[in-house]
Amino acid sequence: MNQSGFIYGGDYNPEQWLAMPEILEQDIEYMKEAHINEVTLGVFSWSVLEPEEGVYHLEWLEKIMDQLYKNEISVILSTPSAARPKWLADKYPEVLRVNADRTKNLFGGRHNHCYTSPVYREKVGKIDRLLSEKFGKHPAVKMWHISNELSGECHCPLCQKAFQGWLKKKYQTIDALNMSWNTTFWSHSYQNFEQIESPSPKGEMGLHGLNLDWKRFVTDQTADFVAWEKAAIRAGGSELPVTINMMYDFQGLNYHKFKDLIDVVSWDNYPTWHKEAEEVTALDTALQHDFMRSLMKKPFLLMESCPTSTNWQSVSKLKRPGLLKAASLQAVAHGSDSVQYFQIRQSRGASEKFHGAVIDHYGGKDTRVFREVTETGEALLDLAQIAGSTTKAQAAILHDCESRWAMEDAQGPRNMGLQYMNTVKKVYGGLRKLGVNVDFLDMEENLSDYRIVFAPMLYLFRAGIEEKIRKFVADGGTFVMTYWSGVVDENDLCFLGGTPHGLMDVFGLRSTELDALYDQDVNAGVGEGKTYEIRNFCDLVKTNGAETLLAYRDDFYAGYPALTKNVFGEGEAYYVCADFEQAFYDDFCRKLAEEKGLERAAAEIPEGLDVATREDEKYKYLFVQNYGAEPAAFPMDTETYQPMTGEYDGVVRRFETVVFRKEK
Incomplete structure (x- = not known):
């Protein structure tokens, strides 16, 4: 972005304050005092930019951009497509979405529009191109932010026709589709593509191939809309980078399908801090940061976070003193080149009037939140040289969106409490407690860059995995x-001939039955002097060459393998047969990391610490954060690893961030 150091700022909506120019002037002074160097403009500005069809008012935006530039504050400019103006919905009702039950929405909300609609695309393309022509070369503008938190789906006739065309392109013949979806079940075979409708609670929802392909289509159609907006920006003459802001563990879209359309990944981070132990929330948040970083294997942007409390969570709790800075720097530790907030100034009315902001309704700078925002800005200035550095990982987790879609729609073996993400988190937690950096992959990616790859509950196989x-x-x-x-x-068709499909020789076993346990059921894996609790799932396998490392303790399959190891070629294939407790993954990951010589940030990491590394050509940077309840001893050789920022005397205090660096 040609910006030195970290991006620091967030969403700003000056169109809400045009009648109060003194507030806009004051805001810029506050931003400068807090070391804010960026704002995101235009996210929901369409009705002000184009209050009537074809009538454009851009002068207010230009004036604000000029003022920001004079004060060395850059702009990420958003396209306004995330919320349409009333005139557009009234004149062209086709732009409003139709729900899965085939009811049509009224005007309102945010993503309440059809990505397929030619009219919507025309109107979006026109204003995007105009904004690009007008502001694409403005010196304040550094990047384009396409739409906002893309989500949702439309089931209108236009989308039905597009879906049918998508299916015809994929399957070529209706016979091939019927075979792939196993439509003879319940006698639901199709005679032609025009008969096919999207899944609906009022109609077909039992064909899992249909459900899976619909989700793929929704992703592809949304990605095509992003490509449409990007093309309009390019047609307006701007070649600046583009991004879309993604969301926490969002299952409505396969984010891997967007990485070739954008120049940088960005996402919006709103953890429910203080609901659980802070280290639990911190680990979950770190996982999401690492997932986002892994999409493009380079620094990402934290596009939104809350300076204090949200207004939309079930309980919108204040961040305790010190957590704002810690949470912001955690994003940096895991690969972000920005810290950005929603929002800079708190709105006076409507849906998010009580959502936290840098500047609240009181309007002064003598607040706890403004002070902590300023302290975070100072910390980012101290760490400016780290911006642009990367994260290197020797371990990876296969975390495939399409497999998860299919698994959670499969109707068995547990329809409540499949525990997929908990399993992913246990693997991730076992690695992160060692200070091992972790990448997340889908099945379309290459595995060869890693020493160890984990595949928790990889139900569906695709892409030649x-x-x-x-x-x-x-x-x-x-x-x-x-x-x-x-x-x-x-296509979610069961493999014949044994599972794990195509790999029974690699793992030296065959899965014969899977026992789903009731919530109160408990088994255990025993062996090597250890006993680990098991819940939810017990896979009964028949070995053919694999070595049994742990065995089941209870039930009719007591003595059956619960953990196996098989040597295949030059490598090793482990099979975890059951849903083990976290202690198993802690010990197992430690054993593998030591055996395979994985690079670790520290020999021992006390409970509650999050330790991560970034590096550039000259230095390796070590981030140590304490999310535990008490100060934690963390001895470091300070001649090798020199402290850059934070208070360090051999101990890391609660919510403190200490950053070290060493020459490579």
Whole structure:
């Protein structure tokens, strides 16, 4: 972005304050005092930019941009497509969405528009191009922010026709589609593509291939809309980078399908701090940061976070003193080149009038939140040289969106409490407690860059993942797969001939039955002097060459393998047969990390600390944060690792961030 150091700022909505120019002037002075160097403009500005069809008012935006530029504050300029003006919905009702039950929405809300609608695309393209022509070369503008938190789906006739065309392109013939979806079940075969409708609670929802392809279509149609907006920006003459702001663990879209359309990943982070132990929330948040960073394997942007409390969570709790800075720097520790807030100034009315902001309704700078925002800005200035540095990982987790879609729609073996994300978090937690950096992959990516790859509950196989795993292990890699993996193909059709499909020789076993446990049921894995609790799932496997490391303690399958290891080629394939407790993953990950010589940030990391690294050509940077309830001893060789920022005397205090660096 040609901006030195970190981006620091957030969403700003000056159109809400045009009648009070003195507030706008004051805001700029406050921003400068807080070290804010960026604002995101235009996110929901369409009705002010184009109050009537074809009548454009851009002068207010230009004036504000000029003022910001004079004060060395840059702009990320948003396209306004996330919320349409009333005149557009009234004159062109086709732009409003139709729900899965086939009812049409009234005007209102945010993402209440059809991405397929030619009219909507025309109007969006026109204003995007105009904004690009007018502001694409404005010296304040550094990046384009396309729409906002893309989400939702439309089931209107236009989308039905587009879906049918998408299916015809994929399957070519209706016979091929019927075979792939197993439509003879319940006698639901189709005679032509025009008969197919999107899933609906009033109609077809039992064809899992249909459900899965609809989700893929929604992703593709949304991505095509992003491409449409990007093309309009380019047609207006701007070649600046583009981004979309993604969301926490969002299952409505496969975010991997957007990485070729954008120049940088950005996301909006709103944890429910203080609901659980802080270290639990911190670990979950770190996972999401690492997922976002992994999409493009380079620094991302924290596009939104809250300076204090939100207004939309079930309980909107204040951040305790010190947490704002800690949470902001956690994003940086895990690869962000920005800290941005929603919002700079608190709105006076409507939906988010009580959502936290840098400047609240009181309007003064003598507040706790403004002071902490300023302190965070100062910390980012101290760490400016780290911006642009990268994160290197030797371990990865296969976390595939399409497999998760299919698994959570599968109707068995547990329809409540599948525990997929908890399993992912246990693997991630076992690695992160060692200070091991972790990448997240989908099945379309290459495995060869890693020493260890984990595949928790990889239910669906696609993109040739069987051959990738086979080659990875044969070439010397260590692969860890769990129960409920390799069960179905890319259309959610069950594999015949045994599972994990295509890999029974690699793992030296075959899965024979999967026992789903009731919530109160408990089993255990025992062996090597250890006993680990098991809940939810027990996979009963028949070994054929694999070594049993742990065995089940209870039930009719007591003595059956619960953890196995098989040597294949130059590598090793482990199979975790059951849903083990966190202690198992802590010990197992430590054992593998030591055996495989994984690079770790520190030999020992006390409970509650989050330790991560970034590096550039000259230095390696070590971030140590304490989310525990008490100060934690963390001895470091300060001649090798020199403290850059934070109070450090051998101890890291609660919510403190200490950053070290060493020459490479």
